[in-house]
Amino acid sequence: MISVQNLTKKYGESIVLNIENLEIPKGQSFGLVGNNGAGKTTFFSLMLDLIQPTTGHIANNGVQVDSSEAWKPFTSAFIDETFLIGYLTPEEYFYFIGELRGRNKADIDNLLDGFEDFFHDEILGQKKYLRDLSKGNQKKAGIVASFIGDPEVIILDEPFANLDPTTQIKLKGIIKDLAANKGVTVLVSSHDLIHVTEVCERIVVLNKGELVKDISTSTETLKELEVFFGG
Amino acid sequence: MVLGVFYFMAVFLGLGIGAFYIIEKQGWGDPLLVVNRFIVYYLVGDLYVRYMLQKMPITNIKPLLYIPIDKSRIVWYSLGKTVVSFFNWSHAFFFIPFSIVLLMEGYPPLGVIGWHLGIMALFFCNNFINVLVNNKDNVFYVLLGLFTVLGICQYSELFNITVYSAPFFNALYELPWMALLICGLLIALVFSAFSYFKRHMYLDAGLIGKKSMAKTEDYAWLNRFGNLGTFLKNDIKLIRRNKRSKTAVIMSFFFIFYGLFFFTGAVEAYDGPVWKIFAGIFISGGFLFSFGQFVPSWDSSYYPLMMSQNIRYREYLTSKWYLIIIATVVSTILASFYIYFGWDTYLAVIVGAIYNIGINSYMVLWAGAYIKTPIELTSNKKAFGDKQAFNAKTLLLTLPKLILPLGVYALGHYSIGPTAGYIFVGMAGVIGFGFRNKAFAMIESIYKKEKYKTLAAYKQKA
Numbered sequence: 001m002i003s004v005q006n007l008t009k010k011y012g013e014s015i016v017l018n019i020e021n022l023e024i025p026k027g028q029s030f031g032l033v034g035n036n037g038a039g040k041t042t043f044f045s046l047m048l049d050l051i052q053p054t055t056g057h058i059a060n061n062g063v064q065v066d067s068s069e070a071w072k073p074f075t076s077a078f079i080d081e082t083f084l085i086g087y088l089t090p091e092e093y094f095y096f097i098g099e100l101r102g103r104n105k106a107d108i109d110n111l112l113d114g115f116e117d118f119f120h121d122e123i124l125g126q127k128k129y130l131r132d133l134s135k136g137n138q139k140k141a142g143i144v145a146s147f148i149g150d151p152e153v154i155i156l157d158e159p160f161a162n163l164d165p166t167t168q169i170k171l172k173g174i175i176k177d178l179a180a181n182k183g184v185t186v187l188v189s190s191h192d193l194i195h196v197t198e199v200c201e202r203i204v205v206l207n208k209g210e211l212v213k214d215i216s217t218s219t220e221t222l223k224e225l226e227v228f229f230g231g
Numbered sequence: 232m233v234l235g236v237f238y239f240m241a242v243f244l245g246l247g248i249g250a251f252y253i254i255e256k257q258g259w260g261d262p263l264l265v266v267n268r269f270i271v272y273y274l275v276g277d278l279y280v281r282y283m284l285q286k287m288p289i290t291n292i293k294p295l296l297y298i299p300i301d302k303s304r305i306v307w308y309s310l311g312k313t314v315v316s317f318f319n320w321s322h323a324f325f326f327i328p329f330s331i332v333l334l335m336e337g338y339p340p341l342g343v344i345g346w347h348l349g350i351m352a353l354f355f356c357n358n359f360i361n362v363l364v365n366n367k368d369n370v371f372y373v374l375l376g377l378f379t380v381l382g383i384c385q386y387s388e389l390f391n392i393t394v395y396s397a398p399f400f401n402a403l404y405e406l407p408w409m410a411l412l413i414c415g416l417l418i419a420l421v422f423s424a425f426s427y428f429k430r431h432m433y434l435d436a437g438l439i440g441k442k443s444m445a446k447t448e449d450y451a452w453l454n455r456f457g458n459l460g461t462f463l464k465n466d467i468k469l470i471r472r473n474k475r476s477k478t479a480v481i482m483s484f485f486f487i488f489y490g491l492f493f494f495t496g497a498v499e500a501y502d503g504p505v506w507k508i509f510a511g512i513f514i515s516g517g518f519l520f521s522f523g524q525f526v527p528s529w530d531s532s533y534y535p536l537m538m539s540q541n542i543r544y545r546e547y548l549t550s551k552w553y554l555i556i557i558a559t560v561v562s563t564i565l566a567s568f569y570i571y572f573g574w575d576t577y578l579a580v581i582v583g584a585i586y587n588i589g590i591n592s593y594m595v596l597w598a599g600a601y602i603k604t605p606i607e608l609t610s611n612k613k614a615f616g617d618k619q620a621f622n623a624k625t626l627l628l629t630l631p632k633l634i635l636p637l638g639v640y641a642l643g644h645y646s647i648g649p650t651a652g653y654i655f656v657g658m659a660g661v662i663g664f665g666f667r668n669k670a671f672a673m674i675e676s677i678y679k680k681e682k683y684k685t686l687a688a689y690k691q692k693a
Binding site for chain 1: 445469542687
């Protein structure tokens, strides 16, 4: 589904990302871990064509993302609060994204019904604009918006941060289900090794922009990661 | 910003020294009495500007709350900080030289000093009134509306509030001890601001950001425009729900009255025939300049979303363009009171509007691609200009917006006659309108080219 070739990103002299080759097959739940400055968000920004690669390129379902925009209809993401429109209510935001992705109000209402317990009565019908919601609730809205329009690739940067424990557990279930049963390729980054090992079939470790580990998740993975980051 | 401060200082200083002699020379009467007549508007205007621009101290209090400092001291410190604000001492640049001139011209010192102290105290009163009413939008807009009506009444000689307010200000001069009364008022305001703040110094009380009740709105009637409607809906919400964009709309409303400077002959420099077009461009183009100029910065806080969503630039830009066109047409209709100055005058407005629609609407969108200033929608910071917004490219692009139509008019006016001038400018607009698709294609490609730079610039929060 996603194929990365000789991808580098430099700012001046410093190389912030350098991935020679990376293939992510369709329907994989893919985890990206690394310390601050490892290049996780840089990689996701490159995938969304928000920054330009210095060399190389990313192909998303055969579409080279920095030269064509044809990847947009089947790709969605929630990176940070710049993916939210603060002056809209959550409902309006969902409908807006829905309209952009060719889904009408009824479709969206249908989809939202399925997230009722994920929202825990704190998102819908609150008479609040997104900018006035708490960080965690903003995140919930952003994550759910990224599920709108049946995307084939979903990119979530640090989806577990700021979420309460109940929601974290629910989100893990949702992500697993998307990848396993709906064939969606889910890319997740996280600082929380436990979450990411639970959710992802495959974990890639970035360190200072370099791909240093590529693990197929097993029962030993958590230990292996803890040794890597602890040592 | 620093340049702006110096500019205002220079203007105030010049006015302070010059006002006395200008008023005397014009034969409007005793300069002090003239100033006293209009000072009520000056004070209200000051309050308005403060309300819009002066930053409230509460924004910086939060980090102080849990360090071991006495609460009263924090409040005094915050209030004290507002006292040294530019919004207070800038007025001294007018009133000190003006008072000195009064003394030099032989007005009794005691009276002048009493008057001076009284007026300055009133400005500080404004400071604390602003602290108290800040974020109470309804109180503020009622006041603003009231004084606008009063101003119009005065202009049309229906009712003159200055008849009632002037004696008060005159009294400051005639009975200098009155200044003490105002100082008393000031002290009362200071203490009420103090106690108000101290009482509300909790995160869930006075320090809470203002939260408005949100209502989900549908604007289903816009659905018939398809994808364009999606963006229009969003843009309307953008304008209605954010302080900064509301200010832009209010400013564009004031632009409508800008023409009064030209058509009443109030400013001699504007009497040439060519300036009518200049006025026409401004009267109908208020929204174009105050809102259109900052496309796409209005969407800066969620630009990454827009850029990774399934969005075509053409639709995004077309929506903004429609807003500009609608606002231009509405401004032109609202400006129909210029018919009072003759059909010829209103014709200048209409021709200006056609030019705005046909040419300037593209120009602002084009220039917008180069103005990479992120806009903070919820605050009015930098609402009145920002140095980043004035780079060489945007300056170059303002030329065709303002100078070109003047040139086109002059060409027709001086070679054939005034009517030809109007026709020329109008034709330019119509031709521009005809090339809509070409213009949009070009603007679209520029936006695409600038995309990464724009994203990077918006990331650096101002």
